[in-house]
Amino acid sequence: MDGDWSGLIPPSKRLLAEEVFLEIGSAIVDGRIPAGTRLRDADLAAQYNVSRTPVREALQRLERIGLVEMAPSRFTRVTEPTPEAIDDAREYAGYQTGIVCAMAVGRMSAAERAHARRIIERIRAAGADAEASSKARWELFEHLGRCSGNRIQxxxxxxxxxxxxxxxxxxxxxAEQRAMAEEGLDALEEAILDGDAAAAEQAARLMYGVRGAEDAASEASDAADPAERTG
Incomplete structure (x- = not known):
C-alpha cells in the first residue's frame, strides 16, 4: 500500500476528501489561507461539515504537492513559497508548456487555433498585471492540454x-524574462496559426523566460565570430 490510503477509505469519504482537498487548496492558491497559517483538522472538519477522515486525507495530499507541511504531534501549516520554488515553477511551466505545444499544435482545429489566439491577446492585454497575466497563461496551458488529446498529460x-x-x-x-516572454508570445502565436509544433515548443519556453538547449546553441552560434562560422 505504501502511502496509498484509498483502500481504507470508503468511496463516499474519498469523494468528500476530494472536495475538501479542492476547497483548501484553492483557498491556499488564491491567498484566502495565507502562508504560515496553522491548520487543525477538527476546525476544518467543522467548517466543511465533514468528519476528520476526509480532512486528514486532503491534508496529506496537500502535503505531497507542497502546499502544506506537517510535523507529527506539533503542527500542520501552509508552506511559505520561497524564491527558489517560484523560479523552479517558472522553469517547469516553461518546459511543460513546450511539451504540451509539441503534442497539441499539429492536432488543433481552426476554431481551436482561433481560441488560442484570443487567449494570447488576453495575455498581452494583461501587461504588467501579474494576477491577470498568470490567469491567462494558465488558461492557454489548459486549452493546449485539451487540444493535445493526451489523457495521461x-x-x-x-x-x-x-x-x-x-x-x-x-x-x-x-526585465530580461519579460523581454523573452514578449518574444515568445509573438512566436507562439505565429507557430500555432502555422501549425508548427516544433516552433511552438520553443516559443512556449521563451514565454516563461526559459531557453532550451537548442535555443542556447542557436544563440551561441549567432554570437560566434563570423570568420569562425564560415571557416
Whole structure:
C-alpha cells in the first residue's frame, strides 16, 4: 500500500476528501489561507461539515504537492513559497508548456487555433498585471492540454496544478524574462496559426523566460565570430 490510503477509505469519504482537498487548496492558491497559517483538522472538519477522515486525507495530499507541511504531534501549516520554488515553477511551466505545444499544435482545429489566439491577446492585454497575466497563461496551458488529446498529460497535470499555479501567481519577471516572454508570445502565436509544433515548443519556453538547449546553441552560434562560422 505504501502511502496509498484509498483502500481504507470508503468511496463516499474519498469523494468528500476530494472536495475538501479542492476547497483548501484553492483557498491556499488564491491567498484566502495565507502562508504560515496553522491548520487543525477538527476546525476544518467543522467548517466543511465533514468528519476528520476526509480532512486528514486532503491534508496529506496537500502535503505531497507542497502546499502544506506537517510535523507529527506539533503542527500542520501552509508552506511559505520561497524564491527558489517560484523560479523552479517558472522553469517547469516553461518546459511543460513546450511539451504540451509539441503534442497539441499539429492536432488543433481552426476554431481551436482561433481560441488560442484570443487567449494570447488576453495575455498581452494583461501587461504588467501579474494576477491577470498568470490567469491567462494558465488558461492557454489548459486549452493546449485539451487540444493535445493526451489523457495521461492531463491527469498528471491535474495533481500538481495547484502547487504550480500558486507559485506562478507569485512570479515577477525580470526585465530580461519579460523581454523573452514578449518574444515568445509573438512566436507562439505565429507557430500555432502555422501549425508548427516544433516552433511552438520553443516559443512556449521563451514565454516563461526559459531557453532550451537548442535555443542556447542557436544563440551561441549567432554570437560566434563570423570568420569562425564560415571557416
Amino acid at each position: 492531463r491527469e498528471l497535470t491535474a495533481e500538481s496544478s495547484m502547487a504550480l499555479l500558486r507559485h506562478l501567481r507569485l512570479w515577477r519577471p525580470t
